[in-house]
Amino acid sequence: MKKTVDAETKEVIESFVAEGYERLDDAEVQLQRAECVDGSEGVACLNSVFRLFHSVKGSAGFLGFNNIKLLTHEAETLLDALIKGRLPVDQAVIDLILKTADSLREMIALVEREYSDEEAGEAARKGAEAIGTMLGTAPGDVGAAPQAEAARPLEQTEKAEPIAAAQVEVEERNVVALSELVTVEMVERFFAESADLVDEAERRVLALSRGELAGRDAVNELFRAIHTIKGNAGFFGHARLEALCMDLEGMLDRARRGEALVNEAFINGVIARLDGLRATIAGAVILDREGKPHAPESRVLSPPARAEAAYKPLGEILVDLGVVREEEVKRALDVQERPLGEILVESGAAAREDVEKALELQRCAGGGAERAVEEIQRKEIRVDTAKLDRLFELVGELITAEAMVLNSPDLAGLKLDHFTKAFNSLNKISRDIQETAMMIRMIPLEGLFHKMTRLVRDLSRKFDKPVDFRYSGQDTEMDKNVIEQVSDPLVHILRNAIDHGLEPAAERAARGKPASGAIRLEAKYEGSEIWISVRDDGAGLDREAIVSKALEKGLIQGDPALLCDEDVWKLIFEPGFSTAKVVTEVSGRGVGMDVVKKNLERIRGRVDIKTERGKGTEFILKIPLTMAIIDGITVRAGRNFYSIPLGDILEFLKVHNGQITRTERGEETVNIRGSILPLIKLGELFAVPDAILEPEAGIVMVVQNAGVRACLLIDEVVGNQQIVVKSLSEFFGKIEGISGCSILGDGSVSFIIDTGRLIARRLD
Amino acid sequence: MADTARAALHDEAMLLDDDNEDTQANKYLFFRIGKESYGIGIRYIIEIIELQRISEVPDMPPYVKGVINLRGKVIPVVDLRLRFDMEERAYDDRTCIVVTEIDRVLIGFIVDTVEEVMEIPEDRIEPPPRFKSVSGGERYISGMGKVGDTVKILIDVERVVQDRGALEAAALASGGAGSAPA
Numbered sequence: 001m002k003k004t005v006d007a008e009t010k011e012v013i014e015s016f017v018a019e020g021y022e023r024l025d026d027a028e029v030q031l032q033r034a035e036c037v038d039g040s041e042g043v044a045c046l047n048s049v050f051r052l053f054h055s056v057k058g059s060a061g062f063l064g065f066n067n068i069k070l071l072t073h074e075a076e077t078l079l080d081a082l083i084k085g086r087l088p089v090d091q092a093v094i095d096l097i098l099k100t101a102d103s104l105r106e107m108i109a110l111v112e113r114e115y116s117d118e119e120a121g122e123a124a125r126k127g128a129e130a131i132g133t134m135l136g137t138a139p140g141d142v143g144a145a146p147q148a149e150a151a152r153p154l155e156q157t158e159k160a161e162p163i164a165a166a167q168v169e170v171e172e173r174n175v176v177a178l179s180e181l182v183t184v185e186m187v188e189r190f191f192a193e194s195a196d197l198v199d200e201a202e203r204r205v206l207a208l209s210r211g212e213l214a215g216r217d218a219v220n221e222l223f224r225a226i227h228t229i230k231g232n233a234g235f236f237g238h239a240r241l242e243a244l245c246m247d248l249e250g251m252l253d254r255a256r257r258g259e260a261l262v263n264e265a266f267i268n269g270v271i272a273r274l275d276g277l278r279a280t281i282a283g284a285v286i287l288d289r290e291g292k293p294h295a296p297e298s299r300v301l302s303p304p305a306r307a308e309a310a311y312k313p314l315g316e317i318l319v320d321l322g323v324v325r326e327e328e329v330k331r332a333l334d335v336q337e338r339p340l341g342e343i344l345v346e347s348g349a350a351a352r353e354d355v356e357k358a359l360e361l362q363r364c365a366g367g368g369a370e371r372a373v374e375e376i377q378r379k380e381i382r383v384d385t386a387k388l389d390r391l392f393e394l395v396g397e398l399i400t401a402e403a404m405v406l407n408s409p410d411l412a413g414l415k416l417d418h419f420t421k422a423f424n425s426l427n428k429i430s431r432d433i434q435e436t437a438m439m440i441r442m443i444p445l446e447g448l449f450h451k452m453t454r455l456v457r458d459l460s461r462k463f464d465k466p467v468d469f470r471y472s473g474q475d476t477e478m479d480k481n482v483i484e485q486v487s488d489p490l491v492h493i494l495r496n497a498i499d500h501g502l503e504p505a506a507e508r509a510a511r512g513k514p515a516s517g518a519i520r521l522e523a524k525y526e527g528s529e530i531w532i533s534v535r536d537d538g539a540g541l542d543r544e545a546i547v548s549k550a551l552e553k554g555l556i557q558g559d560p561a562l563l564c565d566e567d568v569w570k571l572i573f574e575p576g577f578s579t580a581k582v583v584t585e586v587s588g589r590g591v592g593m594d595v596v597k598k599n600l601e602r603i604r605g606r607v608d609i610k611t612e613r614g615k616g617t618e619f620i621l622k623i624p625l626t627m628a629i630i631d632g633i634t635v636r637a638g639r640n641f642y643s644i645p646l647g648d649i650l651e652f653l654k655v656h657n658g659q660i661t662r663t664e665r666g667e668e669t670v671n672i673r674g675s676i677l678p679l680i681k682l683g684e685l686f687a688v689p690d691a692i693l694e695p696e697a698g699i700v701m702v703v704q705n706a707g708v709r710a711c712l713l714i715d716e717v718v719g720n721q722q723i724v725v726k727s728l729s730e731f732f733g734k735i736e737g738i739s740g741c742s743i744l745g746d747g748s749v750s751f752i753i754d755t756g757r758l759i760a761r762r763l764d
Numbered sequence: 765m766a767d768t769a770r771a772a773l774h775d776e777a778m779l780l781d782d783d784n785e786d787t788q789a790n791k792y793l794f795f796r797i798g799k800e801s802y803g804i805g806i807r808y809i810i811e812i813i814e815l816q817r818i819s820e821v822p823d824m825p826p827y828v829k830g831v832i833n834l835r836g837k838v839i840p841v842v843d844l845r846l847r848f849d850m851e852e853r854a855y856d857d858r859t860c861i862v863v864t865e866i867d868r869v870l871i872g873f874i875v876d877t878v879e880e881v882m883e884i885p886e887d888r889i890e891p892p893p894r895f896k897s898v899s900g901g902e903r904y905i906s907g908m909g910k911v912g913d914t915v916k917i918l919i920d921v922e923r924v925v926q927d928r929g930a931l932e933a934a935a936l937a938s939g940g941a942g943s944a945p946a
Contacts (some may be wrong), residue, residue, distance in 0.1 A: 254902050397836055686822035728821075729831070731840045731869055731925065735823050741831065741838050749819040749833050 003116040012224070013115050016059050020068075020108040027052040029450050031101075032457060035094050043083055048235065049097070050079045055231045057103065062224065065117040067124035068107050074128040075100045081135060095461070096134055098454075100340045103127045187286050190236055194229045198278050201225040202271065209267045219262065222270070225253045229277070241280050248273045346465060385480065388441055395437045396724040398430055400743050403721065407745030443476035445532075447522050449474045452490055452521060459498045464506070468516040473523035478530055482623060485603045486532065488598040493534045493619045494519070497595070501538030501617055512616065513537060528624060529605075533620040541611040545569055553577065569609040573597040596621075604739065606706070630725060634718040634750050635701065636681040638691035641750035642714070643723050643742055648755040650702040650709070652717060660695050670700060670711045677702065680762045681713040685737070691715060705756040710763060721745075725752060738762050791883045792909070794916060795862060795875040797845050801916045802875075803884075805910060808864040808921055812878055815859045832872060834863065841872035847924060848904070866925055882916075884909040889918065 005013065027049045034045035044286070053741060057072035075097060107120040117124075200224050202320070208218040230245035251269060254260040365471035406423060422630065449471045460467040482580040502508075509515065520535045547560040550571045575594040596619075600607050605623035624630075632643040658673045668679040679700070684690020692698035692715045701712040723742040728735065728751075737758035738751045769876075792803030815879035818830040818841055826844035841861055846852060858877040859929050862871060892905040 221772070388886075400836065405772075639817075686820075688820060688822075726838055729838065729840045729869060731871060732821060732824070732828075733820065738822070743833055743836060743838065747833050748817065749831050749838050751821070 002115055005115045010115065012250060013063060013111060016063055016065075017108055017112045018057065018109075020056050021105065023052045023056050024108070025447075025450065028098060028101055028454055031097055032453055034089060042089060046079055046083050046089070046202060050076060050083065050453075051231075051235045053079065054288065055235065058227065058231055061118075062227070065107075065111060066116045067120040068104060068111070071100060071104060071107070071124045071127045072396075074131040075104075078131045078135060082451040084700070087135070091461070093134065095128060095216070100127050100131065110538070122539070125678055184286060187236060189231050191281050191284065194232065194241075194281050195278065197225045197229050198274050198281070202274050205267055205270050205274070208262070209264070216256070219252055219255050223249060223256060226252065226277075239286065240285070241277070244277055244280060248277070250258065359492075383440075385441075388437075390436050392441065395430075395434050399434060399722065399724055400745075402427060402430055403745035409746075438479070440575055441479050441481070443480050443481065443483065444474060445476050445478060445503050448476040448483055448487055448490070449521060449523075451487070452494060454489060456498065456519060459495060463498055463502075465498060465502050466516040467502070467519055468514075469519045469521070471521035471523075476523040476525065477532060478623070480604050484622065485599045486623065488535065489599050489607070489621060490521075490532070492593060492596055493519075495539065497534060497536040499619070501540075503539050507539075525625075526622070530623045532621040532623070533618055535616060537616040540613045540615055540617050541569055541572070541609070542613070543568055549577065550574075569611065572605070572609075630723050630752070631720075632723045633720050633750070634723070634744065635682075635719055637686070637714050637716040637717050638688035640686075640688050640691075641718060641748055642682065642753050643750045644703065644712075644753045644755060646720070648703050648705050648753075650704050652699055652701050655695050655700050659698055668695065670695070672702065672711070675709075677709055677711045678763055679711045679713060680759070683713070685761060686757070703755050703759070705759060706755075708759055708763065710759050712758075718744075787931060790885055791881055792916075792918060793862065793881050794879040795860070796877050796879055797848065797875055798850060801914070802844075803882075803916050803918045804862065804864065804873075804921050805918075806881060808866055810863040810865050810870065813861050813863060813872075814857075815855055815861060815874070829874060832861070834870070834872070837870060839863065839870040841874055842925070843874045844924075845874070845876070864921060866922055869925075871925055882911065884911065884916070884918075898920055 001481055030045045030049045030052070034042045034049065037045065052071045052074055053075050057069050057076065060066075060068035060072060078087070078093070078097065078100075082093060087093060098561050103123050103126075107123060110120050111117050130542075185753055204218050204221050204225075216654060226245050226248050230242055230249060233239075233241035248270065250262070251266075251273070255262050257264060260266060260416055361607045377412070411419070452471070453469060454467040456467055459470075497519055498517070502519075503511070503513075505515060508517070518535075518537045521532070522535070523530060523532045525531075543565065546568055547556070547563070549558065550556045550568075553574075555574055555577070560568075573593050573596060577593065596607055599623060600623070605621060608622065609617065613619040630643075631646040633646060634641055634643045636642075653672070655670055661669045661671065661676070663669070669676045670679050679695060681691075681693055682688070683693055692713070695713055698713050698715050699717060701714055701717075703710055703712055725740045726742060727740050728738065737754055737760075739754035739757075740752045742750050742752055744750050767943055768794065774804070788805075788807045791806040793806055793809050794801050794803045796802070813834070816832040818832055818835075820830040822826065824830075827843050829841045829843050831840055839844050843852075853876070855874070859874060860878045861872040861874055863872045865871075888910045889907040890910065892903060893908070904920055904924045905917055907918045909916040
């Protein structure tokens with residue numbers, strides 16, 4: 001049942017859901033790595049999985065999602081056993097954790113829908129039981145001991161006296177070390193987010209001080225923000241930040257429980273600590289894997305001395321200086337209504353000059369903080385994709401409108417030197433805007449490749465075929481919408497590769513291949529396209545099997561021996577085509593490969609197959625870099641305009657009658673420098689009224705697509721321009737040979753030609 | 765005259781945009797095809813524009829005239845005269861395109877001339893006559909509205925465009941032959 005929640009809680013839950021998904025995804029990646037690597041690196045991976053689960057647990061606990069909390073807690077227990085070496089890291093354990101992650105994902109989905117995880121009680125209990133069973137089988141297991149032990153290290157630090165903890169750990173250096181798991185981008189994002197959170201926290205404190213917010217709620221909000229920073233700091237191994245957050249958390253927690261008064265002094269203390277956090281974030285140094293400081297251009301580093309001098313509460317400095325004992329500070333803090341220093345001086349616990357000296361020290365660190373405020377630079381913001389789409393649309397309209405201005409009939413025949421100059425600079429700017437707008441929507445393929453890693457792992461287990469899966473080019477960036485279209489095809493190709501491509505173990509051994517089948521996923525830029533290839537070292541496609549299946553299904557007629565290999569391979573993309581003798585659980589029903597073709601067509605891409613019997617198969621998805629704007633040449637036939645992608649055009653020419661040969665059925669061919677090319681009359685093909693049908697009277701355009709060349713007869717060439725692609729109204733359904741439309745400078749509509757399909761309308 | 769009438773109608777249509785469904789319920793935009801007056805429910809109407817340059821789209825039945833550019837949106841236009849199997853007639857300066865939005869798709873209808881917006885209460889509407897269909901074709905009339913002594917024909921516009929069977933058959937007949945898979 002859907003729980004009703006107020007807007008603010010809803011927001012918190014939504015961010016919990018988003019983060020939860022992200023964390024589980026990350027955890028999955030780390031888990032799979034943990035499986036592959038041994039020793040300390042493997043432990044490091046498990047540790048980060050542990051932290052990710054812990055973060056989910058923390059937020060779930062805070063929001064009262066007890067089932068999620070329960071299951072994550074159990075997962076932590078299991079992970080702890082692995083980290084401590086009480087349980088061997090084997091496939092069964094990793095499987096169980098992955099399964100737990102899946103259940104958690106389902107529970108989070110439930111939260112997303114209903115704002116509550118109450119209905120997940122059963123799932124949580126089952127998951128916990130499964131983990132319990134796994135732990136129960138662990139050698140040297142002593143009842144529930146591992147569980148208690150697992151929980152201890154964390155609770156210990158959490159429950160520890162905040163100030164004391166801060167004292168110990170604040171000595172840690174202000175650094176974040178990069179590792180294989182932690183990239184500069186991640187750390188930068190973490191710093192930016194933390195800075196945002198600190199800002200947000202400060203706003204709340206200030207509101208609190210102005211009495212605008214109810215105390216309890218504001219403190220809760222603050223606590224949440226700081227807790228998030230702490231969690232992340234813990235993940236990145238930034239001990240100082242973690243300690244500072246813990247200190248502040250402790251202070252807020254006391255206020256929350258009503259043990260400390262929310263008064264002026266409290267607020268000042270919080271603000272001062274927030275400044276300390278900010279200074280630490282700004283001063284943090286990122287160490288690369290060799291331990292050298294990594295300094296991105298946008299982050300100005302404070303001198304090391306400054307960076308070290310992070311904010312400390314006055315009481316702590318006094319304790320450090322040996323002026324007062326800790327208990328005295330605490331006693332003073334308990335009665336604190338006025339500045340701490342005054343109390344201490346008054347009670348005789350400290351001399352005035354000592355307090356002033358300490359205050360001076362504190363100000364020094366504070367000075368760093370002030371500068372730091374300017375140094376934090378936001379590197380990224382979150383934007384609603386709907387806004388991006390709108391921006392993109394507007395840029396398209398801008399380009400069209402610009403062309404309308406340039407081609408305005410009012411300007412015809414005028415001498416326009418200044419105008420042209422001004423227009424050209426305007427044009428350059430709008431092109432830049434266009435390019436930038438496109439770049440904004442680009443995201444790296446990394447996320448998609450991670451998902452595929454998981455898929456391959458699952459499939460490899462399911463078919464009991466060991467797979468050595470590697471990918472490269474995950475930094476390649478693609479339009480977000482395009483990535484969504486590529487995901488399904490990749491799933492189908494990988495399924496096929498593992499199910500049908502890779503031979504069973506015995507067969508591989510007989511052929512002298514390694515036991516593990518190799519599958520490579522690779523992405524790269526290739527001209528104006530992005531190529532994503534999936535290569536396996538399996539059996540390769542079986543021409544005979546495909547041909548006989550195609551004959552059986554009536555997909556081909558005549559002598560199959562005449563078909564070239566490329567055409568045979570293309571048959572597997574036909575709907576319902578499958579050569580699999582056994583329909584397995586995941587592939588072989590013949591759905592799938594046609595999805596590959598359909599999705600790629602949708603993004604104007606294509607797919608090539610290279611295969612060698614016994615050696616393996618490679619599928620190459622070729623995707624145009626942009627699908628929204630193309631370079632094209634616009635031509636006229638009759639009253640209508642058509643635009644043809646520049647890449648498909650070879651040449652334009654005038655022909656004379658001697659070059660034309662008519663066949664017995666009235667089909668015409670053109671002899672161009674010895675090549676006989678079929679002539680397609682655009683006007684005739686599209687039944688355009690008043691179009692030129694006499695080859696001599698019009699222009700012949702030589703086009704090429706997928707290796708097929710043809711001549712296209714048109715009335716005249718209008719011009720060469722960038723074309724903003726619009727889709728045709730769904731009222732029309734699919735029109736063979738037309739992929740969309742565009743609006744020309746003078747406001748007329750031009751139809752964009754899909755050269756391949758156009759040729760296919762007329763030629764075999 | 766046509767222009768002023770059109771402007772007035774346009775204004776009214778715009779005003780109605782702000783009104784709720786209830787006040788729009790029984791209002792119709794009437795236009796003329798041949799001698800008869802036809803009406804389309806006002807809630808479908810986006811605007812009325814003069815005839816524009818139409819680009820022909822291949823593989824369409826004769827009544828789908830093509831597309832026009834409506835301020836950057838490329839929308840299909842259907843000749844209602846041809847849709848109703850009436851004789852084709854040359855367009856003139858009274859010919860209008862009635863732009864409608866049906867099921868979130870913008871479609872323009874070419875009509876001989878636009879007349880007026882009028883309210884016809886439910887009790888003044890009779891069901892369509894029950895002739896046997898001669899051609900076997902679908903009927904697109906939702907009712908007959910009585911206004912004084914005259915009778916106006918109310919069109920079921922969703923059926924006019926959703927009857928895609930004919931459209932697709934036509935597309936297949938004219939263009940599909942060459943593209944059938946080998």
